Amino acid sequence: MPYAARHSCQVNLLDAAREVCEGINSGLNGTTPDVAFLFVTRHLIGKLAPLGQHIRQSTGTKHLLACTAEFIAGGSEEIEDCPGISLWAGALPGAEITPFHVAFEKTADGLLCTGMPEDLAAEDTRAVFMLADPFSTAIDVVLDRLEESFPGVPLLGGNASAGRGPNQNQLLLDAEMVDNGGVGLVVRHGPGIRSIVSQGCRPIGTPFVVTKAQKNVIFELGGKPPLAVFQQVFGDLSQHDRELVQKGLHLGIVLNEYQPQFQRGDFLITNVMDADRETGAVAIGNFVRTGQTVQFHVRDAATADEDLRHLLAADRESHPLPPQGALLFSCNGRGSRLFPEPNHDTEMIQEVCGPLPLAGFFAAGEFGPVGRKNHIHGFTASIALFE
Secondary structure (H helix, E strand, O other): OOEEEEEEOOOOHHHHHHHHHHHHHHHOOOOOOOEEEEEEEHHHOOOHHHHHHHHHHHHOOOOEEEEEEOOEEEOOEEEOOOOOEEEEEEOOOOOEEEEEEEEEEEEOOEEEEEOOOOOOOOOOEEEEEEEEOOOOOOHHHHHHHHHHHOOOOOEEEEEOOOOOOOOOOOEEEOOEEEOOOEEEEEEEOOOOEEEEEEOOEEEOOOOEEEEEEEOOEEEEEOOEOHHHHHHHHHHOOOHHHHHHHHHOOEEEEEOOOOOOOOOOOOEEEEEEEEEOOOOOOEEEOOOOOOOOEEEEEEEOHHHHHHHHHHHHHHHHHHOOOOOOEEEEEEEOOOHHHOOOOOOHHHHHHHHHHOOOOEEEEEEOOEEEEEOOEEEEEOOOEEEEEEO
């Protein structure tokens, strides 16, 4: 098999490193991997560099992308309660892999962005992978630049989640340690890479047209203050859905306005972040413009379970050959914080698509395409499937 994954929760770091490297070398039957992804829990902050060096020497991988995370995933397990490392490696015959480090600097003329991979042809680009520090990365700038350079190409990955403030996350690109911006790889040619983004929400109420908005603040829905509109929607909800609203309210922005009706999956989901009780305006996690159609959404474990299962099954039905490897970038609000049983996302991927080598981490914001355009998400499972 061209892909391999192994994770370890051994207390001794050297023993853990040996275990995952031996697992990779055995899984690849001695083949040198072209790329490896490493995810480590926050307990190992400060040890990422020597760990990365050991992995590069032991596996011979040509490129290594790594970050620190609150939780990690490996195989069919989601590791939330102990120190751990998860390593995934793949041999990608015919692939051209270009590493990059995007950084940001405030200048008198505005925000200066450097390091974006803009000199590569988008043709035959399979995917762009990126791990980023959320405190020093202007992700909207990255998304816009990638849309210009690689239109229609999926961006997959997420924000490192181990740190609670600036300079607390760690990233690794090959042998370079990074604590700001984002590190990534552009994969051109070689095996196909598919993406699945499960937002796990369902709509409530009816759609409304945005009649007044500025950036991420909505002032009017159908000519009325959004808060007043939502109060009317809330009054018609069941007690169960009202309880879900208390846990978090979301808004779906319609991706294709030309559909006769909108269903789950037709929206880009964003969080409702704040509301002004005097004006009735609401602030959301994405920019929105006048004329767009939106609808309030709620999220619960049952809906998230159904959505992920449906998307995985649909991918399996539309591709005669199952994937051979997977990377999972899940929100740190999922796992046992959302589902009643542990290992939900990893076990479902293995059940529907597996068995297959899998590694991943729980991110503070996940990257992935919805409607052929890349976005940053919350409470989402973003999955890369390797052919």
